[in-house]
Amino acid sequence: MQPTHGEAVERLRDALSSLPADAPLRLAKRSSNLFRFGARETTPGLPTEGLDQVLSIDAEGRTAEVGGLITYGELVAATLRHGLMPHVVPQLKTITLGGAVAGLGIESTSFYAGLPHESVVEMDVLTGAGELVTATRGGAHDDLLRGLPNSYGTLGYALRLVIDLLPVKPYVTVRHLRFDDPKACFAAMAEICAERTHDGRPVDFLDGVVFGPREMYLTLGTFADEVPYASDYTGMGIYYKSVRERRIDHLSVADYLWRWDTDWFWCSAAFGVQNPLVRALWPRGLRRSDVYRKLVALDQRHGVTARLDAMRGKRNEFVVQDVEVPIERAAEFLTEFCAEVPIRPIWLCPLALADSAPWPLYPLSPGETYVNFGFWATAPLREGQAGDHHNRYVERLVDGLGGHKSLYSTVHYDRSEFWRHYNGEAYGRLKERYDPRGRFRDLYEKVAGDHATV
Incomplete structure (x- = not known):
């Protein structure tokens, strides 16, 4: 019980x-x-x-x-x-x-x-x-x-x-807008963020996908009471591919909210799940992000892919990051990233603080709109490049554009640089008050x- x-x-x-x-x-x-x-956690967990x-x-x-x-x-x-x-x-x-x-x-x-x-x-x-x-x-x-x-x-x-x-409302109608120029894409994003409308329709949801530096899409979602049909991307259909294939689509609100979970955005391709034959055999209940993440953890723990790459004379770097840059620098980030890091697709998601009061450990400025770029894959390393070349490149690029990165993945900053980005002074005060013994x-x-x- x-x-x-x-x-x-x-x-x-x-x-x-x-x-x-x-x-x-x-x-x-x-x-x-x-x-x-890192090393497998052996500490007993609290209940x-x-x-x-x-x-x-x-x-x-x-x-x-x-x-x-x-x-x-x-x-x-x-x-x-x-x-x-x-x-x-x-x-x-x-x-x-x-x-x-x-x-x-x-x-x-x-x-x-x-x-x-x-x-x-x-x-x-x-x-x-x-x-x-x-x-x-x-x-x-x-x-x-x-x-x-x-x-x-x-x-x-x-x-x-x-x-x-x-x-x-029960449904979400989505519109996929294609752009072939980063500046035009982010200019449109900025306008939609400011107005919360597009072509006279309200915009309740906004994100996007970059397939290449000349092929990017913004997806605008609007709540709807009724729709002519509702797509289902938990079966054989794959949501991110529909962004390229459809101009307008309709989903139930639940299917919209979980549209990325079934294929872990697009990362299920690494397990063959987007192959129609494999997909048909892969149980629908196991087409979900936590299953894929466990498979990645197992591979990382035992180094299977790393050993196979070494046998083939290849070197790859695990690059899993979400970063934010001010929207006025977003086109610059995307252009430079695409020229240097061979990872596609890339997820786009604009964000702005809803609250003007400070959140001390994460450096978002009130009134500023940012663009989150999400990229999750391995990237090949050329001769002479360090094993963390791409991750460090991303950190330098983001810093130079006045942005910052999420901390759920690898961090390569030294201690002083890290605390400069994430308000070490405020963290120290909180640590002293709420965890004085350093538990x-x-x-x-x-x-x-x-x-x-x-």
Whole structure:
């Protein structure tokens, strides 16, 4: 029998207090969407059963109270029954709400709704000091509510959250606009972000795909009560390919929100799942992002692909990154990236803070629109190039354009450079207040891992 949320919290606190003061801490989560594949984790995880429940949904007030370990797949299923959804729904079903708040998330509503943490009204956080504190927007422990985003579990664990919700309609109509010039593409994106309309129609969702420096698409989504048909991309159809093939399409709101999960954007191709024969044999229930991610983790752990590449005399670098640059520099980033890094497709997603108050550990400026570029693949290395050549190139390029990068994947900054980008002074104050004994790892050590340098 599953424990109640209160029982689950007490069990977690008891487990934390029973550990030696110098014991490393981690949650025993069912899945991970991080891409830092170091040594296999052997530390026993703190118990999380019961922390993934829907506690209440206030349909009239448009809020949900849930456990921090609830996945977006479970959260969305619960809220859609009330005609509501979270303001920002990250693309992958197994991302947890607490993970998206502490590690950030983004999606096609982010050009006006910001990031997932901006819709948090309050949350209970288990700190490194062993205290359970309730952080509220503009109230008690507001510094922790604003400092937890981009802390990646190094200040505390969000165990309960209350979030605002957004009303939805049953369907989403999408329009795919093609561009062959980056400047024109991002100029159109900027105009749509500012107006939230295009050709007289409202725009509720906005993202895009780059297939090459002269072939890019913006996808505009609009809520609809009725549609002539609803496409299904959980079967033989593949969503990202439809961007090239259709000018207009229609999906149920649920299928739209999870359009990227079935094929992990386009990364399922690495496992042959986009081959019609393989796809027909691959169980539909296993066409999902967490399955592919586990296969990648297994390969990274045992080095199978690396050994095969070595036998063939090839060298490849694992390049999995999401970066943001100001929209006025986006065309420059795309042009330079495409000239240097042979990874296609690339995901585009505009974002802007919904809140003008600061979020200290992630450097987004209020009133500024950014473009998120997501690229996830291996890139070949030429003779003489270091094993981290492409990742370091991306970091330098992003820095030079006034941007920054997400920390879910590899980080190659040295310590001083890292803290210059991610507000080491503010982090130090939060760490001293909420984890004075250093029970959780330092953020730089956690995200830089083997690449950490003085």
